[in-house]
Amino acid sequence: MIAPDALTAGLARVCARVGLGTLTGEPQRLTGGAVMESWRFSAGGSDYVLRRAPSLAFMEGRPYGHAVEAALIEAARLADVTAPEVVAVLDEGDGLGSGFVMRALPGTADPKIILQCDDPDGLLRQIARDLARIHSLRQSDVPEGVPVMDYRAAIADLKAQFMEAGGDRPIIALGLKWLEDNCPSQVEPVLNHGDYRMGNLLVEGSRLTGVLDWELAHFGDPHEDLAFGCMAVWRFARYDRPALGLGRVEGYLAAYEAESGTKVDPARFRFWTIYRTVWWALGCLKMAAQWRSGADRMLERVVISRRTSEQELDLLLLLEEDAPEAERARPVVLNDWTIQPTGEANDVEMAIAVSEWLATLKDKLTGHDRFQLAVARNALGIVTRSIELGAHASDALGAKALLAGRASLETEGVLSELRRAAFEKLRADVPKYPALAAARTLWKIEE
Incomplete structure (x- = not known):
């Protein structure tokens, strides 16, 4: 992770270069994000978010860089997608690596909060609407370099x-064998967001305020985006609501069909799931x-x-x-794997002891450090249970x-x-x- 002083200095250079005003306060690391880092900061009386790769090596092998991603987001905004405004793309002189700066939008991306909204069905319709608008974009609408999926x-x-x-x-x-045996024929490619699911959608109350994280965008089958958001992992605590943890798949697809004017194919939906x-x-x-x-x-x-x-x-x-x-x-017959501890502390007890000590640090930490503490205790829990249960994959x-x-x-x-x-x-x-x-x-x- 970038050093705090280097981050602050780099952001000050970006703000001066593109006229955002004077940087104020300390940038705050935002939690979440399996791939990129996100930092919120203030300049000239407005709030912004820096999105950057953890290292330049992390960008190697990707089909396009952050400059193309930023242009994609702008193309989506022009198509009335609820996308953020990109105000700067990082260059080498900024000293921050690869990334871009967006104007901060209201709302939260926290699924725990979003899934408790007052009007989940209404929010689901908004999400379907924006996805249909993304899928209205063709190759001529976006910058070169966005791949077409074969x-x-x-x-x-x-x-x-x-x-x-x-x-x-x-x-x-x-x-993998099932995919090889059931691969469907190609269809006319549309722009796929590539990561359209709960966690990458910004919501305030029951209103969609932003579609985030576009680095996986590509041209392909629209069913891929539709299916991805309905995977069990993106329902979070609402396993009983298959469509993004908000409602029924049938309602989600019906709203998408009404906005896009196209019909969803159940077989293709299953394939892409x-x-x-x-x-x-x-x-x-x-x-x-x-x-x-x-x-x-x-x-x-x-x-x-x-x-x-x-x-x-x-x-x-x-x-x-x-x-x-x-x-x-x-x-299904589970393994009988029981350890009766005797003598010196075993590996399980050692991991539990470290986790218990880490718990005493919780009130001494804030922000991302506190999040990291929770991740560390989670890691120790995995180690403990794996030993206790003898789990192998x-x-x-x-x-x-x-x-x-x-x-x-x-x-x-x-x-x-x-x-x-x-x-x-x-x-x-x-x-x-x-x-x-x-x-x-x-x-x-x-x-």
């Missing part, structure tokens, strides 16, 4: 990422690689990498719809067989074993993930 090439890229990450997660292998679940599972896995490489040594990276198990369980729930009834009815031979089609959900006992592994891994990594309770009920698991 579906089969995208699947091949996911497969390559999987192999690079070890190729040893059977459920992801199963998902499965595709994006595999995509985010691999995205989580890559967080650990980014930490190991030194491109970003933030604590959140290693913790987010363990959220891969969320997507594995969600993916299995999506895929098992195609399994034979006899396999879906097969019971890797199985290179099983993954290879599923990826090659030598085994499938029709193979006797495969579904039951995948269910057991997914359940045990997730209850170690993220035991409060809402889909875990749903899976326990659906799979009739008793402990």
Whole structure:
């Protein structure tokens, strides 16, 4: 993370360069954001947000940089999308790396607050409206450099990422094989936001005030954006509301169809839900690689990498719809893994002791440091539960067989074993993930 003095000096240079006025106060790091950093600051009596990459190395291999992203946002604003105004793109002389500055908008991106709004159905219609407007943009409306997705090439890229990450997660292998076997034909490409979901939407009360985080925008199938926001992970505490945690999928799609004048294809919607679940599972896995490489040594990276198990369980729930009834009815038997502590402190007790000490620091910290403390205690909890439960996710031979089609959900006992592994891994990594309770009920698991 950038040093405070360097950040302040860099922002002062940006403000002077583009005429924002004198920088006042200290920039505040905003929590959240799995990829980029966000800093809020004031200058000339107005509030702004700096969005920057944690390092220049972090931008390597991306299809376009922040200058193109900023121009994309402006194109969206011209199409009446509720997007922020970009006031400056960083240059080398600013000393802040890669990024841009936006005028701050009212509202919050915190899903916990947004999902308690008074009019969730009305907000959902606004969100569908803005998505339809994004999808109205074509290649001639935006700057050059925004890629057009080739579906089969995208699947091949996911497969390559999987192999690079070890190729040893059977459920992801199963998902990749399903994608290869069910890839739809190409449609006329429209601008996809690429990350259109709760957490990237700014809301005040029940009013949409901003669509944020455009670095994944590309041209492709509009069903991809529609499906992504409806994934279980983006419902947060409202698992019972499949459309962004706000309402019913049917209502969301109906509002989108009314604004866009197009019809949603259920088969394509399912394909992209499965595709994006595999995509985010691999995205989580890559967080650990980014930490190991030194491109970003933030604590959140290693913790987010363990959220891969969320997507594995969600993916299995999506895929098992195609399994034979006899396999879906097969019971799930959990491992009996019990440790009786004796003698010197074991690894679990050591981790618990450190976590308890960290808890005493909570009232001494503020802002992002306090958030990091919570992340650190979460990491220790994952370690503790993994040891206690003996949870494992890797199985290179099983993954290879599923990826090659030598085994499938029709193979006797495969579904039951995948269910057991997914359940045990997730209850170690993220035991409060809402889909875990749903899976326990659906799979009739008793402990």
